[in-house]
């Protein structure tokens with residue numbers, strides 16, 4: 001691997017990620033327009049994976065390693081390939097986030113690609129494959145959409161806030177999540193369940209949504225969108241001081257985060273199966 005590749009800047013990594021993610025989004029859209037093929041299930045009968053998920057992941061991984069052969073890739077469908085060079089990058093990829101939306105043709109599914117070095121995500125891009133909308137961020141470089149810097153929502157009170165969330169694929173987890181929602185919905189302006197964590201995070205980063213939370217996300221769901229939300233000035237965290245992760249991820253403007261955090265703790269949103 002050339003020296004430049006291990007020492008690439010976040011901006012150089014973002015340029016690679018944007019190019020490759022856009023190409024993957026074109027493939028996802030084309031395959032959707034042609035026909036949904038080879039639909040299989042994973043953890044439950046509602047946790048689906050399509051031929052497009054696999055094709056996009058293969059395409060993105062091949063393009064990344066052609067550019068940077070010493071890097072590693074963690075992908076939703078084919079798992080982890082270990083980086084072999086010191087200071088190399090681990091790419092974190094969800095080839096189609098919002099797979100059920102993709103299956104139904106709802107225009108809310110995205111290619112999500114992040115670059116991680118030494119355990120820290122330093123660049124990320126999310127491309128809505130249905131619409132072409134694109135969000136980017138580099139660590140310390142801000143979050144952007146169409147040349148506009150993102151700064152999140154100006155909302156300051158929970159009862160006037162639009163909160164997005166999502167549900168797992170396991171019925172027992174969904175029962176707990178539904179019980180939490182039944183209480184939360186009385187405390188907020190409204191709830192939205194759009195079906196793709198990466199896009200939920202980007203819409204929250206741009207202030208179209210006021211805040212987002214979800215239990216049970218995988219790293220590939222939130223690696224890029226979490227950086228975009230953080231670089232938009234949002235608090236991206238778990239509950240009670242925990243980092244954002246599978247137990248809970250909350251993304252909210254600093255003015256809103258404490259109230260949302262406290263009600264999620266009160267309702268045991270991180271609990272349950």
Ligand code: LIP
Nearest residue numbers: 097098099166167168195196197
């Ligand atoms: C999806 C997430 C979404 C969550 C779904 C699913 P996938 O990821 O983006 O937020 O609510 O249950 O996990 O499976 O479409 O890549």
